[in-house]
Structures are given as C-alpha cells and as structure tokens.
Amino acid sequence: MSRNRFFALFLAAGCILSAVAAAETTLSPDVRKALDSIRPANPYELCRAMVSNEFAGRLTGHPGYTAAAKWAAGKFREWGLRPIDPKTGYLQPYPSPYTQVEKAEMAFLVPEEKPAPDGSPILKEIKLELLKDFLPLFFTDSGAVTAEVVFAGWGISAPELNYDDYAGIDVKGKFVLCFRGTPDGSERFESHDQHRTRMATARDKGAAGLIYIYAEPASNPNGDRLSGFLPAQVSEKAADILFKEKRTTSADLRKALTAFQRPLSFPLSAKIALAVTARHDASAVGYNVAGYVEGSDPRLRGECLVVGGHFDHTGLHCGILFPGADDNASGSAVVMEMARAFARLGRKPRRSVVFVLFGGEEMGLQGSHYFADHLPPAFAKADGMFNFDMVGEGDGSSAMFTADAANFKGMLDEADAFVRTLRRTGTIGHVGVRSSDFAPFFLKGVPCVSFFSNGPHLAYHLPGDSIYRINPDMLADVARLAFLSGYAWANR
DSSP: OOHHHHHHHHHHHHHHHHHHHHHHTTSOHHHHHHHHTOOTHHHHHHHHHHTSGGGTTOOTTSHHHHHHHHHHHHHHHHHTOEESBTTTBTEEEEEOOEEEEEEEEEEEEEEOSSOOTTSOOOEEEEEOOBTTTEEEOTTOOOEEEEEEEEEETTOOEEGGGTEETTTTOOOTTSEEEEESSOSSOOGGGGGGGSHHHHHHHHHHTTOSEEEEEESSOOOOOOSOOOTTOOOEEEEHHHHHHHHGGGTOOHHHHHHHHHHHOSOOEEEEEEEEEEEEEEEEETTOEEEEEEEEEOOSOTTTTTEEEEEEEEOOOOEEETTEEEOOIIIIIHHHHHHHHHHHHHHTOSSOOSSEEEEEEESOGGGTSHHHHHHHHSOOTTOSEEEEEEEEOSOSSSSOEEEEEETTOTHHHHHHHHHHHHHOOEEEEEEEOOOOTTOOTTHHHHTTTOOEEEEEEOOOOTTTTSTTOSGGGOOHHHHHHHHHHHHHHHHHHHTO
C-alpha cells in the first residue's frame, strides 16, 4: 500500500470515529442508561427459556404455548409495563384450533422391474424414515391410506389463468404429488400458492391426500384440517425413488416446469401407504402477549409504535421437539428486552410503545392479523410497526422498511452509528404468501420496519433450531439498534 493511500485511509477512519464519537454525545443520560442496560445475557436467557421442554415447541393453542404466554406476561408485569386489557391483562385471546401429530408412518410400494408370471406388477415396499425422508403436515387428519400416486406439477388448478395441473388426470382416491411454488413466480398465482388453497383443490377433486416434494422435510402447521385428508411432504431424494420408473428426477421435473411454464402431470405405477394418528382441538384458544409504556405527550399518546415478533413455533410431534430458537424465540427475546429497556426510561417518548408477542404466525399470521384488527382500546391508531423474525444467527443484522416512509433509512443509520450491526437495508413493496407479522400492518398503511439477521438460518423448522445456534451479541445489537430507532420514531 502506498504511503499516500495509507494516510488517506487513516484520515477517513479518523473522520468516521469522530462522527461516531460526536453522535454518542447526543444521547440523553436517561436514554444512554436504558441503552446500556441491554446486554447479551439478557435476551439470550429469555430465548433459552422459550425453547425449554416445558413449553413444548410453543404451538399456538397447545397447553405448552399457553404456559409460555403466561410466563411472558409475568415478565411484562415484573418490568412494570401496562396491561392492554383490564380483564385479560397482558393476554389477548383469540380462537386457534391446532393439531398435534402423535404417530406417522409412510412407505412406498414400488413395482419391481420384472412382473409376476401372470403379468401383474410385483410391489416392493420401501419404508421411509420420519423426519429424514418424510413428515406429515401438522394440520393433517388421522387415517391410514394406501393409494396410487399422480404427479401434478405445482398442484395448481387455475383455469381463469389458463393453467391447470389437474387437466386430463384423475386423482380420485389417490395421492397428489407436487412441488410448492408457481409456474412463473408472478403475483397472479399467489392465491393458488397458499397451502390452504392447494389442499382444498386436491380434496375437492377427490384426492386422498397431497404430498409436497421439498429439498428436505420441515415442520409446518400452516393449514386447515380437512376431514379424511392426509397431507404430507417427502424429500427430493425420496421422491426420486418414485420417479425412477419415468427415468427422471425431482430436479429435472422442477427445471422443466419452470422452463416451459406449462403443466407436466402424469400417473405413477407406485403406491404410497401413509398412516397418521393426530389429535385435533377445534376449540383451542391462542394468545397474543402485549404490554405497553404510555407516551409522555397527552396529544400523541393515543398513537402507538407496535414492536412485535411471533412467539410461536411448530410444537412437539411424534415425540420430536421443534424448539424454534432462531425462528422465533430470538425475535421474541429482542422484543422483550426492548420492553424492559423502554420501561426503565425516566421520560418516555411522546407516543406510546406497545410490545407484542404474536401467536399463530406459523399458522398464517393469525395473531398479528387479530391484533391489527383489534388494537387495544387505549390507542386510536398504530403509528408504526417494528417486526423481528429470525434475528439470532449470523454476524450482522438487516432491515426492510416501508418504501414511502422516507425517515426510516436515516433513522436506522443514525441509530446504527452507536451499534454498527446493520449490514443491509431494503424496501418493502409487496407482501405475499411467505411474509411475516408486519404484513397485516403494512396492508393497513402503517409504516413498517422488519429486522432479521444475515444467517445462514440453518435447521429451519427442524429440531436443530436450538439455543446452540443463537449468537447472544447479535440479539443485544439488534435490540440496541431497534431501541434507538424506535425511540426516535415514537418521539418525533
């Protein structure tokens, strides 16, 4: 490196450090004290508690989730947050039916190359391993079915869009095998890419069940229980056993469907045997957990900044715990740590700040939709929304924010001068079927910021999403970043 370049870099670094030092002097002692109270051990211990066996994977509606919600409500009470309701306190109940799978078995019955002497096929049984090769979807009904299999592309029937994977095939009494996705990735197919739509389509056409092909099975409770219908998923490697008779693979079929964007459906000679024992509770109740700090300005305290993240995960099924540490005990821990820091402020921001742990995100954003439609009576409107989803893995934080909220980018950059964790930012222009809890607020025109870490997010919806994947410093850093930017937003 040349001497001139060295001195240029030295001077640039000096300017940056000077700017940071100058920025740090702008915090009031009260805000500085609250900021300094956010330490890595705090959210990490909260996260550790959430993923304990006691809370059984926090499946909304399940007693394990209810126990976790009451535990979190106790923390809000301990820290001095105000309850959102005089009757229910920190808990906002709403209907949340759920299913817990107790036992599941799957086998493929695959024709041997040589038929029997009478010409009939000889079927060889290949048993699949739970979790490695297959998983039932966690909204399945109970039942035992052995049936023929029909591959149906994306499992979409949309004649109004001139696309129908079911055209020319008979699926009555059979298993539909398909990918998750759409022909061209465009918004026009979004409604057909919902699990609920795809399952109902297969059921209405007489199918015994629908089986997704995924790279690897992962837990999923996001759907409706349909009587007599058995939905599941298999790995690509397992599906390739079925496709061998056609001399093709899952990868080749997905590539062809994407390239040609037209149906490619066909029956298979193999059969699938699937047996599931599941317990369904149609009357279960879920909870959002929420408390708030009241704004200091009498004219503005009826407006609130909603700081939230989903508290739920996918539960305990077939004796397997899905702990959901990164997704999303990490985000919930950050919300709770921010709540503790805001409660310690001597002078609160001008607007109120509500801290919400949403239920039912894994079931389709149920809790956040309910909260957005049923704001606590103390508030006339939500003035902004900060969301935290999967913020615990990696070495930095990222944020997406509402495109027309011009102040967000500058607000985040100013806050990050104190923390230096922000790696990437972008804008939210659209919410689709794979969104997070900011979506119901975004759709109501509320300015939103959604925080997440840069990952990689390993063991997604698998038992390996445990406390051992969580970086305590990242939890504290994103909490500090959001505390400062949230304070600035609520106090503007």
